[in-house]
Amino acid sequence: MNRQTMTVQETAEYLGVHTDTIYTMVREKEIPHFRIRRRIFFTTAAIDNWIRQQEQQVVS
Numbered sequence: 353m354n355r356q357t358m359t360v361q362e363t364a365e366y367l368g369v370h371t372d373t374i375y376t377m378v379r380e381k382e383i384p385h386f387r388i389r390r391r392i393f394f395t396t397a398a399i400d401n402w403i404r405q406q407e408q409q410v411v412s
Contacts, residue, residue, distance in 0.1 A: 357393045366399065
């Protein structure tokens with residue numbers, strides 16, 4: 353079974369940014385995420401969709 357979630361560290365690596373950037377984006381509700389207790393997770397599908405939306409906003 354393939355994992356469909358990523359941690360903050362994995363998401364930062366996936367996007368090529370620092371973990372502090374991810375924490376800031378989560379705090380400001382700029383990136384799709386969910387929490388299990390205090391831990392923050394991201395689904396790969398939601399992040400990929402979010403990336404596509406960001407690309408479309410730049411083109412528009």
